[in-house]
Every structure is written in structure tokens, then in C-alpha cells.
Amino acid sequence: MDIDALMMSGALERAAKTTPEFGRDRALLIPLLHRLQDELGYLAPEVLQALAQRLSIPLAEVYGVASFYDQFHFSPRGRTVVKVCMGTACHVKGASEVLSLLQDRFQVAVGGTTPDLAMTLETVSCIGCCGLAPVISINSDVVGELSCEEVDPVIQRIINT
């Protein structure tokens, strides 16, 4: 991954414009982490190392920042990412049952990925779709009004995705 090319891209150029010179490298750290993860799927050690070198920030700090935020991942993830919403509305409408059902069905722990890299199961604190609770997201699609009895079509959809 060519980090220099990435830094010249439109979105990051704009980021640089609203940032004072002295804080620029560090301010670009989180947007760059996002971009790298979007393209590579996860943040491998070499990527973090290259980023640290390019931004002249110690690797420990780069990792420190990246690991603070839940959305950055350091190991490969599945092709399908299923996120079960654990928001308040989903909680009172039985999100934990949906979660344990998916765990059983795919034999995967929360935050884990199936060995064949087909699916990653995660929880998210709120998708913001509370009107349709309980809700899960399959990659970027949101599926709402789930119930444990009718979860089979959803499982099929996860397998097919």
C-alpha cells in the first residue's frame, strides 16, 4: 500500500487544509487508519509500521491510538460481517437471544471469525435503527424486526452473502 499516494487523495487533501501544519501528521493518523482498513480489510503489523514511519509517530503510539478505537481490527475478518445491535431498544426486545442464536448457528464467538473467513460476528452499541428493533446488519445492509422464530431466512442470507 502506497501511503504517500493515499495522502495525496482528495479526502485527505481536504483534511490537510483544515489542519494546522504542526499537527498535520498526527491529525491524519485516524483518517489514514480508516482508509487503510477500508482497502486492506484489517490493519496488519507491517501496515502500522509503514504508517508510523511515514508519519514519524512511534509505532507504539500508532498502535495505542488504533487499539483505543473499537472499529480498528488487527486480524483478518470474514467476507461477511454481521453486527448485532445491542442498543437499548434492541436489548429490551431480545437482541441477546438473537446473538446467542447466531453464535450457536455459526459456532463463532462475539468478535470472532469463522475459520474459513466466511463470516465475522460482532456486536455494535447502536445502529440507530431502534424503530425496527431488534436489528442486525449484514455488511452494510440493515435487517430489522428479527425474532428468534424467524431467524432462518436471515441465516440463509448471511450464508449467501
Place this chain on the structure above:
Amino acid sequence: MTYAMSVQELDSWRQYLADEVFPPERERIRVCTGTACLASGAGRLVEGIEAENKRKGSHVEVIKTGCQGLCQKGPLVQIDPKGYFYQRVKESDAAALVTNALSAGTPIRRLLYMDRDTSQPCERLSSIPFYRKQNRIVLRNNGRIDPTNIRHYIATGGYTAIQKALQSMTPDDVLREVEAAYLRGRGGAGFPAGTKWRHTKKAPGDVKFVIANGDEGDPGAFMDRAIMEGDPHSLIEGMLLCAYAIGASYGFIYVRHEYPRAVKNLRIAINQAEELGLLGENILGTGISLHLDIREGAGAFICGESTALVASIEGARGFPRPRPPRLSNPGGGVWGYPSNLNNIESYACLPPIIEKGGKWFSRIGVRTSPGTKVFALTGKVVNTGLVEVPMGITLREVIFDIGGGIQGGKRFKAVQTGGPSGGCIPEKHLDMPVDFDSLNKVGSMVGSGGMVVLDEDTCMVDVARYFLAFTQAESCGKCPPCRIGTYQMLQLLEKISQGRGERGDIKRLVELGRFVQEGSLCGLGQSAPNPVLSAIKYFREEYREHVYDRYCRAGSCKGTGFFVINVGECLRCGFCEDACGFDAIKVVKDAYFVDQAYCTKCGACYDACPVDAVRILKKRQFELTEEFKIPAESLEVIERRVHMTLRDVLESKPSVVHTVSQDTRISEAVKLMVGKNIGAVLVVDEDDQLVGIFTERDVVHLTAKGVAFGNRPISSAMSRDLITFKASVDVSAAMSVISDHKKRHLPVVEDDKIAGIITYRDLVSYLLPEVVYMAREIY
């Protein structure tokens, strides 16, 4: 930048667009493409309508709007020019919609919203109860315009406020309007925006920042998302007004990473505004500039805290820091520059305020909290979705009139406002006005505007545990009161909800909560105990039941309760026996019962029973069924709202107990009774163990039989069939037992020692306040 407009050109272009974009006679279908409606299939519906257009060769305009509010009934559709409102529209309805839009016909009945109260279909949005009480200021464009088309925004009067400000107002004028409006921060704390702006404006330095906080992390709140997705230009215009007033030339919109659509729509909006010269250098030719950029969060709730948000923008871990310096002070904002941070909703309030004046805004709502507030109404309520109501409306109006009451005819229990920082409000406060100060007074807060309705099936221990688990996981770990305190509180709550609570746990929880509130560095820790403390304040009884009775009245905490089978209702189907994984269901003489020694209280039998014959009892109830063989079903009658034990009664009267030995003469006992003015004496043996009771009634019997008292020992005349009670027995249960056995004196025995004696009269005088209270409830 392709072409930079002047202020006058913007004005004339708007007049042109008003006729061009939304001609009133034009047939158009507005499809809600908010995240919820997309999840219900709005995307496919739009494709279907477009395909139908192509097939028919018709030109019905399709507008993909932002969230229209009634999320549960999505996908939502409005048909112009007739104004019909349809709900739960499916892809297969596309052809009918196009036909309906083209013809001047009547509405499609099956897609109309049915009013539950009148059973009448509502043809238009304005006639639906959900919308009737709303006052849409912030959400004025949501559901009307295409958020990705700046022409729509301008055509509906967009950028009028900034035009007015640039043409005829000084920055100070703008600031004064905001102060006159007394706009309080919509992020939750309710700090007056005008005061904040003035601080930032006064701060020395040329470089200043405006920041919009779109890190809407509260579970159960999604109004900021609706604005960012559905009306991004009103946010940009609000930020422009702020930048103009305080003299800022740089700005950030900090958005959660979980809202990709919001990021996308904001990016489009910023690009469009820049192309037209509404953002960037030399805005509308006035020499003012504002460079706006989006920063995405990365899944850290704490980054909604202002100083943590600044740290995150600077590229560091999102740790909060002590204040002062505040963000508005030099050295406090991003890279040390004075910065003004407001919530998305606060900024979206600004264009109407500048357009119509601060006075107009301050007259809406209540004096101390003017304006409207958007709430995300969710949970066990019929109509879930986004509602915008004037401040000062009562909770009852929001939940029952707009929300349509509780789902499935269940009973309302509480409403949780303010997410993990707020609290639970019980039924008795339902008629309270919703504003910043009133909610604070009852231990909750407006917060970001989440409003989760809880019904009788929701356990208040579980809800508190849920929120604490959230804040505990999201605590950044910088300060120990929050890091360790929330962890310990969570441990206590988990213990309680698993039926392992101990005496004193509730008190410990409250003490710990106060400590975390006082000792934490930032708002997250200071408010984290709120859900727990308010739940204990209003639902202490439920907590006590978990701790002392091992019972969860909502039936949602695994490991609590004593499972018994109501033999009278049991069908002997055996489903419970099959469901039980621990062989705890036994059959004796064709009757099923639960063997408590094997029962793990998993609830499988309760779920499996087709006729609800499996009952979950409290520990105390269970003891009563075991000890006195009271059938489980009559316990429900016995159990009253107020739980008083015999200990309470004993403590309410002088604790003198008169005992006599077995060989005491009857005449002496009678003398004692007369002298002390008592109706009974207890008879004990050499070891002070209770063996009998001698009462007035025994005297009556003796007299009736003509037996002379003489020197006869009391043991010959006393009653030996004693019923004794433990001090922990419920008053109601004791009463029912002694009524059944026609007793008037209740000896209370603790650890083989006589703790006291309670008479019928004691019970009546003790229960008098309760009787009066009940009578008042009836009449």
C-alpha cells in the same frame, strides 16, 4: 469551484428554484430512505417505481427523502400533489403508486395508516395522531427534500438565514438573536448556546474553529443521524451562522463511523455548497471563509465528550481531560485554538432562529427551555420513530398520544430518557413536562433525546445492568473512579440479577454510585450511575425482591425465582418435563411438580408450558407454600402491594411479653391478665420454650363449663395447638393463616426464643394507615 455566487444572485436563484423544483401541480412520490425504511425495503421500492415509470413512459418524480419519522411503519411514502400518506409500502405496490400519483383518484385504502382509536384510515400525514402533536422545526425538511440535492434545500428556503445574516446583520446581531432565543444545547447538558458562542468569540486569537458533534453514541438515539442523512445542508447553514458570529474560519463535523450514510450525504452536501461558493474562501463574495471537513470516529462512545472529541480530531486516543481550559478558552480547543462545539441538532435549530428571530423561538416551548426537541421514541411503544415536540409537553402526551401507548396492551412501567447518562422515570411522573430542568429534578435528563419505553415485562435491574455494562465497557480508563467504580457496580448488579444478591448490596450500590458521580473526571463517569440510582430510587422494591426473595417480577433474570406447578391448571401434557434439561420435573400420582433440589431456575419449563401453569414464586412465597401448605394461587391474593412483616408490627409497639410457667395457677394468670390489661399469656416450660397459650376465650370456656379455677394449673386449661410465626413472615400471610384458624393472638418466635406476641388489634391499628390509603384510592 465552478462559479461563485453573490448574495443577491443566491436570492434570485432561490426564487427561480422555488417555481422550478417544486411546482405544486407536479406528480411526485416522496419515498422515505432513512436507514430504517431502507432496512424495510425502501430501496427496492424506489427501483420498482422507476421501472414502472419507464414502462409506462410516465414522468412521476421520485424523491428519496430523509427519515420521515414513523420508522416502525416503513417504508413510508407521500404522494403529491394530493398529499396522500402511505405506510408499509411494498415493492409490489410500485405500479399502484405510480397510477395513484398520475390519476386524480382516491387514496389506496390498504396502504393508509389506521387510527387505532377511531378505526378510521388517515389520508394525510397531518391527520395521523403520531404527527398531529408534533412541531417540526429541526426536522422541517426531513421527509420533504432530497438530501443529496442542494437545489431542493434552496428551493424550500434554504440558506435564507445566512443570506439574511450576511446582508443585514453583524456577527454581534447574530449572536444576540441566539441569546434572545435562549437556545440550550441539544446534546444533553442544555448549556445555553449563546453563552458558549460569546465565550469563544471573546477568546483572543485569529484562528477559531466550529465543531459539530455528531458522535451520537447513546444507544437508542438517532436524531442526529436523521439530520445528517436527511437534511445535511441545514447543519452546514447552522455552522456557517455560528462561524460568522464568532469569527471562525475552520470547522469540523465529527461523525460516528457507524453512520456511513451520514458521512456520504454530508460529503456530497459540503461539495455542493463549495461549488456554489457557500463554503470555502470568500463565501458569496463577502470575504468570509469557512473550510469544513468531516472527521469520522472509530467506535468510541467517549469521543462524544467534548475534550475527548478534540483529542480524537487531533489524532490521539480519545481521552477526556480536566476542564478548564474549556474548548472556548485559548489552549482548550483543537490544537489549542478556541473552538465552539455544539450538537448537530443545536446547529440545525439555527437557520429558523435567524430567519424568524430569537423572540419567535423563545415563545415555543417553556420559558426556561424554549424551542422543540427531537426524541427517538422506541421500546415497547406502538409507534416508534423520531418525534419533534415543543418542550414542556408531558411524557404522557409523547408516549400515549404520539406513541400510541404500550404494545400488546401491556402495562406501562417506566420510560428511560437520556440513554446511559439518564434515568428511568416511573408512572407517577408521567404528567411532568419534558424540559431540561424538570427531567433533571427527577433524576433523569433530556440527554441526547433517547426515550425508551419499558413495560411490565422489563426488569429494572436488568435495564440498569444493561446501561452500566455499556458505560463500563465504554469507560476510557483514564480515571479510577469511573474505571474501577463502574466495574464494581456492574459486578454487584450482575450478582443481584443472577439471584446471588446479599443483604446490603443495594446500599453498597447506591454509595458506590454517588462516589463515581462525584469522583469521575468527565461527564461519562459523572452520569454513568444515573440509570442505576434512578432505578433504585423508583423501583427499590424490585431490587429488594431480587436480593431478598431471589425473584424477578418481569421473569427476565435467569437464576431467580422458585418454580412451582399449579396443579389445578396443569394439563399434564409433559412439555415441561421434556423441556427441563436437569430432570427437575417429577411426576407423583399423575401430578407434576418441580424438585427444587434439581431446579437450576433456567425458566425452560416456564417457557414450555402451554397454559401458564408454571408459576415463578418469590423465596418468601415459596417458604409459605412449604410451611403452611397455602396453595400457590391464593398467595397472589395474599401478596399485597406493600410488604410488611411481623417484625415491622412488633417494632411498632412496646415489646413486653408476659409468660407464665406451666404450673402457674389459673387464678394467678387471670389476675395477671386483668392487672396488665392483656388478653393472653404465653405458657413456657423450664427451658423457656413455648408450649401453650392461655387466652380470654379459655376463661370464657371454663366459666361456661362451670369449672372452678381453684388451684388448677394453667397447663390443664391452655391451648396447645399453637401456630407460631417467624418475624420475617408477611403481615398479610399471617393474617390469612390466623383468620383461617380463628386465632386472635400470634406468638412470634425467632431462633427458638419468643420474640413477641401480636394481637388482632395490633394488626388493625398497624394497618390503619394502609386501609385509609386504600380507601382513598377507591373513592
